[in-house]
Structures are given as C-alpha cells and as structure tokens.
Amino acid sequence: MAQINNSNIVQETKEKFVGYFKNKEKIVPLDQKNNTIYLGSVDEAYNKIIRLFNIEGTKIFNSSVKQTNVLFVHWN
Incomplete structure (x- = not known):
C-alpha cells in the first residue's frame, strides 16, 4: 500500500512540475513554443525538461531564458 502512495x-509531483513549464510556454509566441x-504528454514533457536541465542547468527556471526546439534564446 505504501508503494502505491x-x-x-511521484506522479502528482511530476504533473505539477510539467504544469509549471507548460504555463511558461503559454505566454511564448506560437512559432517559438x-x-x-x-x-506533449506529461512523460514526454518531463523527459524534455530533464534533457534541457542537463544542458542548461538551473537556467531553465529563469524567466529570462526561453527554450525552443532547436536552440536557447536568451532574452535581454
């Protein structure tokens, strides 16, 4: 029973974590999302966020950093 809980x-935390990043993407122009x-699904988005974190570290949490499918654009 404890394992299920x-x-x-873990799943609820993952969903909230992904939700944070999905909300950040809402304000980005469509061509830059x-x-x-x-x-993507929660699992797809989570895996992408982890890959971005492995590349950029904690910068992905800053509002001044925009992640794109191809490159990172740093807004000034």
Whole structure:
C-alpha cells in the first residue's frame, strides 16, 4: 500500500512540475513554443525538461531564458 502512495506522490509531483513549464510556454509566441513541452504528454514533457536541465542547468527556471526546439534564446 505504501508503494502505491509513493507512486501517486511521484506522479502528482511530476504533473505539477510539467504544469509549471507548460504555463511558461503559454505566454511564448506560437512559432517559438517548445512543442514537446507545450503539447506533449506529461512523460514526454518531463523527459524534455530533464534533457534541457542537463544542458542548461538551473537556467531553465529563469524567466529570462526561453527554450525552443532547436536552440536557447536568451532574452535581454
């Protein structure tokens, strides 16, 4: 029973984490959205976010950094 509860907590946390990044993508122009994050499933978006984190580190949490499908654009 405890294993199921832990699994539920992990899934809920993952969904909220992905939701944070999906919300960030809402304000980005359509042609600049990271479609994997914006339109993908929770698992697809989560995996993309982890890959971006491995490349850029904590910069992905800053509002001044925009992730795209091809490159990172740093807004001034």
